[in-house]
Amino acid sequence: MKKGRHLRHGRGAITPYLFILPWLFGFLAFTFGPMLFSLVISFFDWPVVGEVSFVGVDNYVTMFTDDPLFWTSLWITVKFALLFVPLNMLIALMLALLLNQKVRLTGLFRSVFYLPSVISLVSLSMIWAWVYHGEFGILNYALSLIGIEGPDWLNDESWAMVAMVLASLWGQGSMVLIFLAGLKSIPTELYEAAAIDGAGAVRTFFRITLPLLSPTILFNLITTIISAFQTLVLAMTLTGGGPLQSTYFYAMYAYDNAFKYFKMGYSAANSWFMFLIILTLTLLVFKSSALWVFYESEVKKEEAA
Amino acid sequence: MKKWLVYSLLILFSLLFLAPFYWMVITALKPPEEVVTYPPQWFPSKLNWSNFVEGWQKQPFTTYLINSTIVTLLATLGALISSSLVAYGFARFRFRGREFLFMVLLATMMIPWEVTMIPLYMEFNWLGWINTLKPLIVPAWFGAPFYIFLLRQFILTIPRELDDAARIDGASSFQIYFRIILPLCTPALILVAVFQMLACWNDYLGPLIFLNDMSTYTLTLGLGQFMGARDAVDTSSLMAVTVLISLPPMLIFFFAQRYIVENLTGAGLK
Numbered sequence: 001m002k003k004g005r006h007l008r009h010g011r012g013a014i015t016p017y018l019f020i021l022p023w024l025f026g027f028l029a030f031t032f033g034p035m036l037f038s039l040v041i042s043f044f045d046w047p048v049v050g051e052v053s054f055v056g057v058d059n060y061v062t063m064f065t066d067d068p069l070f071w072t073s074l075w076i077t078v079k080f081a082l083l084f085v086p087l088n089m090l091i092a093l094m095l096a097l098l099l100n101q102k103v104r105l106t107g108l109f110r111s112v113f114y115l116p117s118v119i120s121l122v123s124l125s126m127i128w129a130w131v132y133h134g135e136f137g138i139l140n141y142a143l144s145l146i147g148i149e150g151p152d153w154l155n156d157e158s159w160a161m162v163a164m165v166l167a168s169l170w171g172q173g174s175m176v177l178i179f180l181a182g183l184k185s186i187p188t189e190l191y192e193a194a195a196i197d198g199a200g201a202v203r204t205f206f207r208i209t210l211p212l213l214s215p216t217i218l219f220n221l222i223t224t225i226i227s228a229f230q231t232l233v234l235a236m237t238l239t240g241g242g243p244l245q246s247t248y249f250y251a252m253y254a255y256d257n258a259f260k261y262f263k264m265g266y267s268a269a270n271s272w273f274m275f276l277i278i279l280t281l282t283l284l285v286f287k288s289s290a291l292w293v294f295y296e297s298e299v300k301k302e303e304a305a
Numbered sequence: 306m307k308k309w310l311v312y313s314l315l316i317l318f319s320l321l322f323l324a325p326f327y328w329m330v331i332t333a334l335k336p337p338e339e340v341v342t343y344p345p346q347w348f349p350s351k352l353n354w355s356n357f358v359e360g361w362q363k364q365p366f367t368t369y370l371i372n373s374t375i376v377t378l379l380a381t382l383g384a385l386i387s388s389s390l391v392a393y394g395f396a397r398f399r400f401r402g403r404e405f406l407f408m409v410l411l412a413t414m415m416i417p418w419e420v421t422m423i424p425l426y427m428e429f430n431w432l433g434w435i436n437t438l439k440p441l442i443v444p445a446w447f448g449a450p451f452y453i454f455l456l457r458q459f460i461l462t463i464p465r466e467l468d469d470a471a472r473i474d475g476a477s478s479f480q481i482y483f484r485i486i487l488p489l490c491t492p493a494l495i496l497v498a499v500f501q502m503l504a505c506w507n508d509y510l511g512p513l514i515f516l517n518d519m520s521t522y523t524l525t526l527g528l529g530q531f532m533g534a535r536d537a538v539d540t541s542s543l544m545a546v547t548v549l550i551s552l553p554p555m556l557i558f559f560f561a562q563r564y565i566v567e568n569l570t571g572a573g574l575k
Contacts, residue, residue, distance in 0.1 A: 013400075015398065015478050016394050016398035016399075016400040016403075017394075017400065018394075019390050019391060019393055019394025019398070019478075019482075020390075020391045020394040020395060020406065022387040022390060022391055022446065022447045022448050023387070023388075023391040023410065023447060023448035023450075023453060024406075025447055026387075026444060026446075026447020026448055027409070027410075027413065027447075029428075029447070030421070030425065030444045030447065031413050031416065031421060032413075033424070033428075034420075034421040034424035034425050034428060035416065035420055035421055035424075037424040037427075037428075038420050038421060038423060038424045041423070041424070095318060098311055098314055098315050098318070099315075101308075101311045103308060103311050103312060103315070105315075109315045109318075109319055110566065111558075111559075111562060112319045112322050112323060113318070113319075113322055114558070114562075114565075114566075115322070115326070115555065115558065116322060116325075116326075118503055118554045118555060118557070118558040119507070119551040119554055119555065120506070120507035120508075120509060120525045120528075120550070120551070120554070121507070121509060122507075122509050122525050122528050122529045122532065123525075123528065123547050123550055123551045125532065126329075126528065126532055126543060126544070126547040127325045127326070127328070127329045127544075127547065128325065129532070130328065130329070130332060130540060130543075130544065131324075131325050131328055135341075135343065136340070136341050136342070136343060136345060138324065138325075138328045138345055141343070141344055141345050144344075170322065170325065177565075177566060226415075226417070230417055230418070230419065232510065233509045233510055236509075236529075237509070237529055237532060251419060254419055255422075258422070258423050258426075259426075259514065264423050264427070267423055268423050268424075270419075271417075271419040271420050271422070271423070272420065274417065274419055275416075275417055275419070275420050278417060282415070
């Protein structure tokens with residue numbers, strides 16, 4: 001009864017709209033409006049100063065057929081994603097598994113793994129540029145202790161990308177926390193039952209932990225893919241896109257087109273293409289998830305049957 | 306798994322995660338001539354605290370600090386007020402278009418910043434806001450989808466009977482929001498404040514795009530520019546400034562980690 005009265009009070013009145021008005025306005029002014037505008041200008045030749053002219057799909061055509069830098073930067077970004085996404089998932093999952101063991105001080109270890117992600121990417125670059133220093137850096141010193149002569153990381157075309165991946169891995173603590181929460185939500189009875197049935201650790205991991213963690217894996221996978229494809233600040237500050245454009249990421253290419261060469265329309269086209277890539281990848285991962293993501297409600301259904 | 310193995314691995318990884326921090330702090334404290342030695346020295350012969358003063362004075366970092374503080378405080382205040390109002394609206398009322406609008410809100414979390422970057426620059430340019438702190442503050446006063454979502458989930462766990470009792474006593478919707486919902490939301494509000502403070506303090510791209518004049522720089526942007534000249538600046542000063550700029554987010558994290566760990570993980574998945 002109470003609920004009904006409350007609903008009548010709310011329905012049709014203007015009050016609820018007043019409460020959500022700040023977001024409605026912000027959405028139109030700072031998200032939806034700019035998005036539409038960005039789509040529009042991607043069909044124009046739009047310099048910051050000077051004549052604006054409609055060019056149809058020219059920007060998109062130029063991008064694919066007449067701009068080698070587009071393909072270079074796209075390939076660099078894909079290469080980074082291919083290295084970073086699996087490594088990041090594996091390391092975060094492994095750390096979460098370790099933190100999920102019944103040992104002391106897990107709170108402390110958890111804070112240690114999360115700490116790098118609370119500082120800015122610029123600070124992170126600062127620290128790593130010094131860690132990677134070819135002559136006085138601590139990384140090459142550590143490598144020399146085990147008999148390896150390290151490269152001049154940030155000035156070496158083939159190693160700068162690896163340096164980007166390593167530094168990115170360091171700042172990904174929140175993924176560990178999300179995996180850990182997923183692990184903690186797996187009912188302990190399942191593990192007990194597996195132990196009674198005599199299942200070993202490996203079997204338990206593949207038959208119980210992984211399937212029940214798959215929704216979390218899906219979430220983290222999508223977040224990691226999106227962040228990998230948008231890598232910008234770290235590349236700007238750590239390698240500056242170099243040496244010889246070996247870490248010239250796609251986002252940097254789009255940024256430079258807008259704010260260095262002032263080709264706003266062309267850059268908007270670049271950005272929309274990246275948006276489409278991210279959207280497609282997200283959809284593909286979602287589609288594929290029917291095959292490998294396992295929801296607990298389905299288990300219950302099976303148990304009931 | 307064997308306990309000793311778990312401990313060894315956890316300690317090993319912790320050392321790997323902490324080593325760069327140690328390297329930063331120890332470099333910041335070394336006398337400059339000890340920075341460029343090989344093999345590196347793990348402990349400096351003396352602690353050279355003057356690096357902090359010298360590093361800080363190489364750029365107008367005090368101005369940057371004031372700008373960063375203004376942006377962080379005002380944008381956080383704005384995010385708290387606006388996001389909680391909107392969250393209350395979505396959680397406690399039924400209205401035409403609610404489900405649709407909430408779906409739109411969730412969808413906007415997935416839009417990459419690249420797509421809105423150029424038009425936002427043009428919009429703020431048109432408003433005459435370039436080279437002011439406004440582009441970094443004003444949008445925060447119009448609600449952020451992630452915070453709205455987080456607060457809405459939290460408000461849904463507050464019993465509706467409390468609202469109804471207050472309404473019978475003659476309280477208006479706004480009074481219910483202000484007197485009942487807001488105080489009960491404190492843990493979620495702290496989480497939003499922490500996320501927003503970290504995001505504002507650490508933001509590089511926003512200041513980079515919207516600020517050209519050094520008098521308007523924030524600390525993170527200032528550090529980035531300082532770094533651009535890293536060959537000309539001695540490493541111990543660079544590291545000293547990096548330590549100083551990284552301290553506030555670390556302190557925030559230490560004081561609020563309970564809220565982060567408990568809520569971030571839960572909210573991310575639902």
